[in-house]
Amino acid sequence: MKVIKYLLGICFSVVISTAAFADWKPSGPINLQIGFGAGGSTDILGRAIGKEIEDQYGWKVVVENKPGGGGIAMFTKIAVAKPDGLKIGMGVSMPTLINLVMRGDKLTFDLDSFDYLATVTRAQLAMIARADAPYDDIAGLIEHSKGKGGALVGFDAKPQELVMKLIDGKSGAGFKLVSTESGAEMLQNLLGGHIDAAFNGGPHIQYLESGDVKMLASVNAGRHNYAPDTQTLIEQGYDIYVDPWWYIAAPVGLPSDAKDALAKAFNSAINSENVRKVIQNVLKLKPNNLGPNDTKEMMVDGLANIAVLFGK
Amino acid sequence: MLVNRLSASFVIFLGLSLVYFIFPIEIEKLDYGWVRPQTLPNICSFLLITFGLVQFVFPRGKVDLQFNQILWSGIFMLVAFIAVFGFHNFGFILTAPVFSLTIMLFIGERRILWLLLGVFLIPFLIWLSVDQILGRFLP
Amino acid sequence: MVELEIILLGLGDAFSLQNFIFIIMGVVIGQFVGAVPGIGPIMATAIAIPFTFVLDPLIGISFLVGVNKGGTVGGAIPAILINTPGTPDSAATAIDGHPLAKQGKHHKATKMALFSSVTGDTFSDLILITVSAPLAVLALKMGPVEKFALMICAFSIISGLISDSLIKGLIAGVLGLLFATVGLDPEHGTPRLFFGYFELYDGLPLASVAIGMLAISEILKRLSNARGKALPTIQIPKNQKKEDQQLSFTEYWSCRYTMLRGACIGTVLGAMPGIGSTAAAFMSYASAKQASKDPSSFGKGNLHGVAATESANSAVMGANLIPLLTLGIPGSVSAALLISAFVIHGIQPGPLLFENQGRLIYGLFGAMIIANFANLWIGQIGLRFWSKVIQAPESIIFSSALLLCFIGVFMATGGLFGVTVMLIFGIIGYIMNIFGYSVVIFIITFFLGKKFEQLLSQTLVIIDGNPAELINFPFAVFLLILAILSFWWLGFRKQ
Numbered sequence: 001m002k003v004i005k006y007l008l009g010i011c012f013s014v015v016i017s018t019a020a021f022a023d024w025k026p027s028g029p030i031n032l033q034i035g036f037g038a039g040g041s042t043d044i045l046g047r048a049i050g051k052e053i054e055d056q057y058g059w060k061v062v063v064e065n066k067p068g069g070g071g072i073a074m075f076t077k078i079a080v081a082k083p084d085g086l087k088i089g090m091g092v093s094m095p096t097l098i099n100l101v102m103r104g105d106k107l108t109f110d111l112d113s114f115d116y117l118a119t120v121t122r123a124q125l126a127m128i129a130r131a132d133a134p135y136d137d138i139a140g141l142i143e144h145s146k147g148k149g150g151a152l153v154g155f156d157a158k159p160q161e162l163v164m165k166l167i168d169g170k171s172g173a174g175f176k177l178v179s180t181e182s183g184a185e186m187l188q189n190l191l192g193g194h195i196d197a198a199f200n201g202g203p204h205i206q207y208l209e210s211g212d213v214k215m216l217a218s219v220n221a222g223r224h225n226y227a228p229d230t231q232t233l234i235e236q237g238y239d240i241y242v243d244p245w246w247y248i249a250a251p252v253g254l255p256s257d258a259k260d261a262l263a264k265a266f267n268s269a270i271n272s273e274n275v276r277k278v279i280q281n282v283l284k285l286k287p288n289n290l291g292p293n294d295t296k297e298m299m300v301d302g303l304a305n306i307a308v309l310f311g312k
Numbered sequence: 313m314l315v316n317r318l319s320a321s322f323v324i325f326l327g328l329s330l331v332y333f334i335f336p337i338e339i340e341k342l343d344y345g346w347v348r349p350q351t352l353p354n355i356c357s358f359l360l361i362t363f364g365l366v367q368f369v370f371p372r373g374k375v376d377l378q379f380n381q382i383l384w385s386g387i388f389m390l391v392a393f394i395a396v397f398g399f400h401n402f403g404f405i406l407t408a409p410v411f412s413l414t415i416m417l418f419i420g421e422r423r424i425l426w427l428l429l430g431v432f433l434i435p436f437l438i439w440l441s442v443d444q445i446l447g448r449f450l451p
Numbered sequence: 452m453v454e455l456e457i458i459l460l461g462l463g464d465a466f467s468l469q470n471f472i473f474i475i476m477g478v479v480i481g482q483f484v485g486a487v488p489g490i491g492p493i494m495a496t497a498i499a500i501p502f503t504f505v506l507d508p509l510i511g512i513s514f515l516v517g518v519n520k521g522g523t524v525g526g527a528i529p530a531i532l533i534n535t536p537g538t539p540d541s542a543a544t545a546i547d548g549h550p551l552a553k554q555g556k557h558h559k560a561t562k563m564a565l566f567s568s569v570t571g572d573t574f575s576d577l578i579l580i581t582v583s584a585p586l587a588v589l590a591l592k593m594g595p596v597e598k599f600a601l602m603i604c605a606f607s608i609i610s611g612l613i614s615d616s617l618i619k620g621l622i623a624g625v626l627g628l629l630f631a632t633v634g635l636d637p638e639h640g641t642p643r644l645f646f647g648y649f650e651l652y653d654g655l656p657l658a659s660v661a662i663g664m665l666a667i668s669e670i671l672k673r674l675s676n677a678r679g680k681a682l683p684t685i686q687i688p689k690n691q692k693k694e695d696q697q698l699s700f701t702e703y704w705s706c707r708y709t710m711l712r713g714a715c716i717g718t719v720l721g722a723m724p725g726i727g728s729t730a731a732a733f734m735s736y737a738s739a740k741q742a743s744k745d746p747s748s749f750g751k752g753n754l755h756g757v758a759a760t761e762s763a764n765s766a767v768m769g770a771n772l773i774p775l776l777t778l779g780i781p782g783s784v785s786a787a788l789l790i791s792a793f794v795i796h797g798i799q800p801g802p803l804l805f806e807n808q809g810r811l812i813y814g815l816f817g818a819m820i821i822a823n824f825a826n827l828w829i830g831q832i833g834l835r836f837w838s839k840v841i842q843a844p845e846s847i848i849f850s851s852a853l854l855l856c857f858i859g860v861f862m863a864t865g866g867l868f869g870v871t872v873m874l875i876f877g878i879i880g881y882i883m884n885i886f887g888y889s890v891v892i893f894i895i896t897f898f899l900g901k902k903f904e905q906l907l908s909q910t911l912v913i914i915d916g917n918p919a920e921l922i923n924f925p926f927a928v929f930l931l932i933l934a935i936l937s938f939w940w941l942g943f944r945k946q
Contacts, residue, residue: 033865037653037784038493038497038500038784038787038788038791040787040791043791044791044794044795047500047501048504048795051501051504063501064865065497065865066865066866067653067865068649068650068651068652068653069635069642069649069652069653070652072649072652073649073650073652073653076649103642150915152912152913157640158640161640176912176913176915177912178595178909178912178913179637179638179639179640179905179908179909179912180905180909181637181725181905184724184779184780184781185724185725185780187778187779187780188591188724188774188778188780189594189595191591191778192591192592192593192594193594194594194595194596194913203779203780203801206779206799206801206802206803207801207802209803210801210802210803212802277797278795280797281794281795281796281797281798281799282791282794282795
């Protein structure tokens with residue numbers, strides 16, 4: 001009798017838990033907030049994912065742009081939102097981590113303020129130059145820079161500036177760093193011959209194919225899938241890398257059933273055929289969802305890496 | 313003349329208080345690069361002080377001071393700020409009709425048909441198109 | 452070179468019934484949201500993009516192009532009728548359009564806006580279709596130094612708009628520049644003047660400032676003046692002559708040079724990413740005033756003022772597609788939104804686009820021309836609708852306009868924070884109006900300020916802070932001399 005009761009109990013609890021798992025449904029429309037303005041790659045990815053969840057699960061997902069400080073404005077609000085699974089934020093790891101390192105005392109959140117749900121993929125950042133430039137790698141660029149009294153290098157984000165300063169400090173190349181607004185602007189200046197080298201995270205790939213641009217280095221920890229022959233900065237002797245991830249997080253304290261259901265929903269959306277196609281079209285990348293636990297780990301490791309990069 | 317001097321002294325005051333009180337707190341000064349965070353703000357406040365002084369000494373230009381209009385604009389502004397408070401706490405559906413009604417009554421609209429149109433139909437149309445058709449949030 | 456067969460196939464796609472319907476739908480939506488104060492074509496495009504996921508690429512993009520083109524036409528309507536421009540690029544339209552409306556000639560003004568807008572748009576579309584590739588290469592040659600010089604040039608031409616008091620105009624301009632410095636600084640990315648609000652990291656929200664200064668301050672004034680009168684918003688004089696209610700071909704034709712100049716300014720600025728349609732509109736307006744035999748009639752209801760502005764800001768839209776299609780570089784927010792619509796469908800604008808997607812591109816060109824005609828046609832019907840709406844009492848027009856500004860800015864900035872900022876700038880604009888400081892000059896320098904600071908920084912890095920280095924940039928020097936000349940000439944003529 002006892003055994004049967006025990007078994008029944010187990011069955012029951014299993015039934016209850018799976019029922020609970022399958023039963024978690026958002027109590028209203030899910031608000032997926034994008035930490036960047038409309039029209040950028042984060043916006044495109046977020047909207048594609050939101051739509052896919054709607055189609056797959058029948059939940060209503062409202063995607064909103066909340067630009068400001070590379071996602072800081074949005075995550076500040078998300079951190080204090082009610083953890084009911086209805087307010088979710090999507091951003092890029094780099095700006096969040098940099099702000100935590102540089103002015104963490106002024107921010108009202110830290111890494112523990114969130115329950116992490118997923119990553120979408122990792123961005124690939126390259127150093128590029130015009131195809132007719134007389135150098136093919138970082139060493140060549142340094143030589144060229146010394147020769148002409150300072151090569152002009154375009155960047156559009158803090159870590160890129162620091163990477164160049166670090167290389168400059170080691171080699172004495174005397175780079176002159178030109179601050180720009182976007183990858184597209186750098187590409188335009190590069191193609192027009194106004195700068196000697198630049199960073200780029202996607203728009204350059206078609207120019208590699210057309211033969212107008214060449215790649216000097218991968219700035220990530222590993223080489224890029226579309227240019228397997230180009231070495232990383234680490235391989236070229238500079239122990240530094242930048243790994244920006246797109247990630248999705250909710251306010252901490254999400255009920256575990258909600259967290260599981262959401263993580264599952266995001267996972268199946270990110271890996272769906274439609275989103276896969278969008279990621280391929282926009283970024284020439286494949287989806288890469290680390291899952292809730294590894295996303296958190298990525299952020300923690302990333303914070304340490306950034307602290308080293310900024311010398312803090 | 314006097315009014316122009318008045319606005320000129322405000323401009324000078326603004327320039328000075330920016331330089332001495334606001335910039336030191338609100339701008340992290342950096343000491344490298346060509347255009348530093350403080351460069352353009354400082355130039356702007358310097359120009360404000362200079363132009364303000366010129367305007368103070370040689371006051372010129374038209375002014376359009378109508379106290380009755382300013383008073384009522386202030387009241388409408390107050391209503392608008394209260395409406396923001398209302399949107400935040402009670403939401404669009406409750407606040408919008410009250411807000412429209414207040415404004416319309418203040419202007420002196422008493423015809424019931426127009427009032428109904430402005431108080432119910434317009435907010436309803438906004439709600440219909442934003443919330444229902446576009447699926448966006450309203451406050 | 453694309454083969455003729457492909458061009459014809461593409462054009463054939465454009466003329467399909469389905470494409471036709473979607474273009475017209477886009478234009479209708481665009482004109483409507485453009486005309487509603489507070490909501491502009493940018494937001495309409497952003498909202499519409501997810502709907503185009505499921506459409507065929509050509510149809511989806513044609514639809515968005517329709518929304519954009521309709522939006523520029525629609526934007527002029529509230530500017531003329533109630534003096535509250537929904538977007539800053541139609542702010543200059545209000546300067547002459549609204550005085551015309553006050554004289555009861557709103558039909559004339561809105562028709563002029565519609566016709567000159569379509570004229571400018573068609574001009575830049577034809578440039579895009581015929582010579583986009585060489586133009587794009589030319590635009591690439593404009594580096595940071597040249598763009599900086601161009602911006603100085605734009606400032607100096609626009610300074611011709613300062614009328615009443617030079618010093619007050621300058622103060623307004625400096626204030627605009629000052630407010631543009633809020634947020635991350637462009638060279639080092641250090642946050643400044645954000646007073647603890649992270650929403651201000653990227654600067655003051657553009658929509659809040661523009662609508663606050665241009666629309667809210669005007670609505671406030673009109674509300675207080677309207678008290679107790681229960682008047683229709685626009686009064687038509689009883690014995691108005693028939694020709695005041697319509698636009699004759701002679702009047703349209705008399706503006707041909709103004710429109711051509713506007714279309715050229717719009718096309719040049721549109722082909723160069725980053726300067727934008729607001730600057731183009733004001734530059735065209737200022738140069739029309741400068742070229743006029745009777746500059747003092749500007750601001751009092753001169754049709755040339757409307758024609759200059761609308762032809763220029765509409766020409767920017769078509770020309771924006773030049774760098775977008777040939778180089779994959781967006782020149783404005785709406786162009787960036789169009790790029791995202793392309794890439795979602797797996798089409799990468801850029802050097803390989805014409806080779807890989809020739810049929811689609813010529814389909815798009817066909818669609819643009821169709822959209823221009825649709826604009827003209829829908830516009831005619833729309834104007835009749837709006838002139839009926841505007842007969843309603845001021846109480847309902849301005850209370851609804853205020854509500855729409857709230858909702859528009861709420862949606863554009865993603866929260867009530869943006870609405871509060873809008874109201875604060877409404878007060879600032881109102882006070883500036885009272886004391887005679889030009890709000891228009893403020894808006895221009897505010898909109899160009901961020902880019903100005905960044906170009907200044909880039910220029911100084913490139914020339915190493917040494918003005919003598921400018922000798923290597925002859926075109927920039929030419930532009931700077933032009934700037935000085937035009938500033939001197941404007942100042943000289945005024946004395």
